[in-house]
Amino acid sequence: MAELARLRDRNFLVLGRAGMDLYADPPGTRVEEATRFAAHLGGSSANIAVALVRLGCKAALLTRVSDDAVGRFCLAQLDAYGVDRRHVRVVGGEARNSLAVVETRAENCQSVIYRNGAADFAMTEADVEAVDYAGFSALVTTGTALAAEPSRTACFRAFDLAREAGLPLILDLDYRPYSWPSESFAAQVYARAAALCDVVVGNDVEFGVLAGNPEHGHAVARDIVRQGAQIVVYKMGEKGAVTITPDGEYATGIYLTKALKPTGAGDSFLGAFLAGLAAGLPVRDAVLRGSAAAAMVVARVGCAPAMPTGPKLDEFMAAHPGPIPEGT
Template sequence: MADLARLAGRSFLVIGRAGMDLYADPPGTRVDAATQFSAALGGSAANIAVALVRQGCRAALLTCVSDDAVGRFCLAQLGAFGVDRAHVRAVAGERRTSLAVVETRMEDGQSVIYRNNAADFALTVSDVKAAKPARFSALILTGTALAAEPSRGAVARAVALARAAGVPVVFDVDYRPYSWTSAAEAAAVYAEVAALCDVVVGNEEEFAVMAGPGQRGLDRARGLIEAGAQIVVYKRGEAGAVTLTREAAFATGVFPTRAIKPTGAGDSFLGAFVAGLATGAQVRAAVLRGSAAAAMVVARVGCAPAMPSRAEVDAFLARTPPPPQEGDPDAYSPP
């Protein structure tokens, strides 16, 4: 596996989708009652890239967008947020950039995703070769990019090139059932890719999918450490997270917040967590930085626009007591 000290270069290549989010406006409005919407950059990989830039890192996005107004919106937004878009290719024809119609609500909030013939699935091996993953401090891949070809094969090549160059590979499982033909297919593909990654981050549902029917997701997380992963973060929603390394395991809680929506937390966590590791933070401190960023994003409108800066996370941590540990860390120890 790669040396995680390489993260200190703080230059990241992120693979996955960018999209347009349309939020019913003003916040709290239901989509079926809305007469106006506000537009924002979305998509898990784009959000992560923005989160990294906001945390003082450099991030390039590797994806495809449709050659139309929605694709151009995403390109313009990426540029405005300071994300390197040199490896974002516009595809013609009937491919379409993802569109999400979202409510800023905690109770019964709706998020309707349009992913028909998704443009980001058009990513090819040629796109990966042109991006040269070996040049970066780490490769960050999102699981949705594995859901269809040719994107799946392109991601596999990116992982192979990164590993050959000693570049750490970070895997955000990012399981979206509507992108896959079945949970069994997702489990098989995720298992193959996760076994090649240095850092794996996912929630309870995502690890459960990887584990398969009748198996425990936490056991799957332990198995990844045994197989060679260096850090595995098993997120448990309001119960916090369990983090496993080769040396230890620990549980952390969540920071209290006045959430106005559930979306964006995972992307902000991943960005701030990786940025924390890149700046020399110990694993626990990096997890807490990710948790702080997540708490801040769910209290703001939007996803990409809501990503906090490094200074904002620092200030949040300075004024907010650490969340209590949830559960007995000994119960989570790797085998």
């Protein structure tokens, strides 16, 4: 496994999707009642890259976008947020960027996803082989990139190349059932990927999928550390998270907030968690920064535009006494 100290170079390569999110406007409006929408950058990997940049790191995205107006929107948004897009390839033909039509609602929030022929799933081994991995401090991948070919093969090839360059491998499980042929197949692929990674982050449902049984997710998270991972974060929504390392495990709670929507929490958590590790914070403190960032993002409109800056995250944490322990 790679040395996590390399994260302190603060220069991340993030592999996976960028897309367009259309939010029914104003906040609280149902999609079926909406007459206008606000457009924002979306896609879990793009959101993570934005989170990292806003917290003082560098981030480059490795993916494909469609050669059309939506793809160009994504490219323009990446530029606006300061995400390096030199490794984003534009693909023509029938490939289309991911599009999500979403509501800003805390309860009964609808999210309608259009991902047939997704451009990012067309990423190939040639795309990942064109990258100079030695120039980065870590490779971050979301599970969405593993859901279809040729992206899946390209992703594992990127793992090999990053490992050869000494980069830590970081995986956000990011399970989206509609992207996979079956849950059992997803479990097989996730198991193969997790066994290669230094840091694995996911929620209880995702680890349950990896285990093949929702009741065994926590046990599988522990097994991943026994197999060689250095950090596994097992998130449980409102119940907080359990962080597992070779030295043991501990639970942390959540920061209370008035949520506007359920989306974006996982991406903001991972970005702030990694930025914390890159700043040299102890693992527990980095987890708490991730939890605070997640609380901030669910209380704001959008995902990418909701990602906090470092000063805003510090201000939020200073104004809150600490995370609420599980069961309170």
